[in-house]
Amino acid sequence: MxxxxxxxxxxxxxxxxxxxxxxxxxxxxxxTIVFFRTPTEVAQRQVAPGERLRLGGLVEAGSLVKEGPNVRFVVTDGAARVNVAYSGMLPDLFREGQGVVTEGALRPDGTFSADTVLAKHDERYMPREVADTLKKSGHWMEDAQNARAGAAVPVSAGGSVAR
Missing domain, CATH: 1.20.5 (Single alpha-helices involved in coiled-coils or other helix-helix interfaces)
Structure with missing residues (x-):
């Protein structure tokens, strides 16, 4: 050779x-290469209690319960729901209907025990899979998103804003 x-x-x-x-x-x-898992993925994969992961989705409207430093809320992607328990200060952007990513582990009763809560600016920063799931379930409001994003509003021929 x-x-x-x-x-x-x-x-x-x-x-x-x-x-x-x-x-x-x-x-x-x-x-483990995933930034976070949705409630549907947690339900489908049957995550073992105690396994650490990131859970992401929307904070369900009407689910937020504050009891001193302890907070309980529900994270949803429109198809599945996960109850979350957290103790500590919530981020300023945290509110119902807003995107959130929580870090922690599942308890044996199925509640997600979060040790970190990260509020996302809005759902525009969601992965395509989560946005598609929300659109299919009817929880995604494109018009409201565009209004928050400052999307162009049609202008009539006279120059005034058409609403």
Whole structure:
């Protein structure tokens, strides 16, 4: 075998080993590469109690209950719901109907025990899967989103704003 042939075999073998290593790493991290899981994903995967994860969705309207420093609320994606218990200060942007990401673990009774609550600015920053689920269930209001985002309002021929 020539020197050039040995070099090509060595490079090919090295690329093969790197590809195999990358494949094994991605396979091992398959379930943990997610920024957060939706309530539907938590229900479908049947997450084991005590497993740490991030839960994301919308705070269900009418579900917020404050008892001193303890807070209880429901996170939904329109298809499923998860009860959340949290103790501590909530972010300023936290409110019902707003996007939220919580970090913590599931209790044996199915309640999510959060140790961190992150309020999202609004649902425009949601992953496509969550937004699609909300649209299918009728919880996504495109017009309200556009109004909050400062979308262009049609102007009539006379120059006044048409509402």
């Amino acid at each position: 020539t020197r050039k042939g040995r070099r090509l075999v060595l490079i090919g073998a090295a690329l093969g080993v790197l590809g195999l290593a990358a494949g094994l790493i991605l396979t091992a991290l398959n379930d």
